[in-house]
Amino acid sequence: MFKLAIVGRPNVGKSTLFNRLVGKRLALVDDQPGVTRDLREAEARLGDLHFMVIDTAGLEEADAESLPGRMRALTERAVDMADASLFLVDARAGLLPQDATFAEILRRKGARVLLGVNKAEGRQGADAAMEAWSLGFGQPIPLSAEHGExxxxxxxxxxxxxxxHEAQAAAASQPVADDDLEAPAGDAEGDGIEPGAPQKPIQIAVVGRPNAGKSTLINKILGEDRLLTGPEAGITRDAISVEIDWAGTRMRIFDTAGMRKKARVSEKLEKLSVSDGLRALKFAEVLVVLVDADKPFETQDLRIADLAEREGRAVVIGVNKWDLVEDRNGALKLLTEEFHRLMPQLKGAPVVPVSALSGEGLERLRAAILKARSRWEMRISTAKLNQWLGExxxxxxxxxxxxxxxxxxxMTQAKTRPPTFVAFCSRPDELPDSYKRFLVNGLRRDFGMEGTPIRLNWRKGENPYEGKRKKR
Known part of the structure; x- marks a missing residue:
């Protein structure tokens, strides 16, 4: 599918235009510049045109090792990935020296460039569009991303x-003579082999405190520096999703902003970032709660895990920076026991040691994700449930x-994802919570649903003799 990267200085309206093209408020938008830091990719539609659009960080002149410099490198990578770039300038601010600098960068890369003049409402927009001719990208397109003009x-x-682009792709493809073609094994006519339906990707969200290594871990899984990383805490702002075939399993992984204690979150932008992460959490199937091996299971880690349980998501605990731990066997045993003690409602959830830097433990993490999702989707027959209930x-x-x-x-199972059961009894209001927990723990233990959120709802069973007068 055709890819379009939206590039330009900070605060020219790239994310606003991205949201309009995709038809959803996916990207965070705020008045302050530099909100977007990572690449966000989504399917877009304009009339009958269908294409992929990439939202990028604002281009800034900065040292390559600094955070703005790393953001710029990521944006330049998006230009290389895309089939065309929409270079946005700001009609209200007019052309700035940085616009000319980045226009030269786009020319050196040989990118196909469309020039957009955003915030071009009224007479000021017409003047800015005339000025934009000087950038040398042909006729500027006056736009208002906010108002849809x-x-x-x-x-x-x-x-x-x-x-x-289609014409160039067709010209580049060389025709092959029929004599040079060889039918691959299993493709002979009459085999009757048809491809199965495409598998839906498993939705995974990586959550945790700031600087736990979430983006670094996802980059290691992808095998490329797709997400912005660095020593600074709180780099990630948007909940960015990337799709991958991980050892034969399609997955969509959401990178989320670090979640601090609510009392410490004062800035509007951080509140928007946390809200975006919570939205990703609600759409995910499996949550990987990433904790730091040096400071595991702090109060905020436990709050995040508890939130995952209340939202009914399958949970995997990832212990990052495992390469720095010396007594690994003893440390893992202690960590597992401590988590199960602190979070009894998620007892049995897998605790997987990983190293986002070296890639150690990634196969164990993948296996734990698949197992947690399988438990989350488990269905038990009514006959087995009632036999178990009797025992x-x-x-x-x-x-x-x-x-x-x-x-x-x-007792019967009402639904899965998470496993939800309905039990009928004579007086549900008088049944103690301790007995209800006893049954939930028994379901986990006897049906192999350790670490899975379980919902057990109670209904009053009908008494056929209730309300009838006793005959003499």
Whole structure:
């Protein structure tokens, strides 16, 4: 699919235009410059044109080792990935020296460039569009990403770029003579082999405190520096998703902003970043809660894990920076015991040591993710459930408040993801929470659902004789 990268200085409206093209508020938007730091990619539509669009960080002149310098390198990489670049300038600010500098960078890269003049409402926009001719990219396109103006002109320019790209791709492909073609094994006519339906990617979110190594871990899984990383805490702002075939399994992995204690989050932008991460958490199937091996299971780590359980997501605990730990066997045992003690509602959740820098433990992490998702999707037949319920109540009968025994009549599984059960009993309001937890723990233990959030709802069973007068 055709790829379009939106590039330009900070605060020219790249993310606003990105959101308009994809039809959703995916990218964070704020008045202060430099909000976007990572590359965000999504499917876009303009009229009958379908393409991929990449939102990028603002181009700034800075030292290569600094954070702005690393952001610029990532943006230049997006230009290399894309089939065309939409270079945005700001009509209100006019052309600045940085615009000319970055125009020269785009020319050196030989990129196909469309020139957009954003915030071009009114007479000021027309003047800025005339000035933008000096950049040498042909006719500028006056736009208002916020109000949706100029989308027709953008459609025409984008359609021409896509047609030119298709023509070049067709010319580059060399025709092959029929005699040179060899049918691969299994492709002979009449085999009757048809490809199966495409597998949906598993949705995974990596969450944790700032500077736990979330982006570094995802880059190591991808095998490339796709996400912005560095020693500074809180680099990631948007919840960025990347899709990968990880050893034969399609996965979509969300990188999220670090979550600090609520009392410490005061800036509006950080609140937006955390909200974006929470939204990714709600759409994920498996949450990898990444903790630091030096400071594991601090209060905020446990709050994040508890939030995952309350949202009903499968949970895997990743212990990062494992390459710095000396007594590994003893440390892993202690960490596992401590987590199960602190989070009994997630007892049995896998605790996987990893090193985001060296890649150690990635295969174990992948196996733990698949196993956690399998438990999360588990379904138990009604017959097995009721046989199990009978054995549990025989071994440990429910209490008898007021001298009358509470009767557990029936149990069934209502849904999966997470496993949700409905139990019918004579007086559910009088059943103690301790007995309810006893049954939930028994479900985990006896059906292999350790570490999985379980929902057990209670209903009052119908008594066929209730309300009827006793006959003499």
């Amino acid at each position: 100029g989308m027709g002109d953008l459609y025409t320019a984008l359609q021409e770029a896509m047609q030119e 549990m109540t025989s071994a440990h009968p429910p209490p008898a408040p007021g001298g009358r025994r509470i009767k557990l009549r029936y």
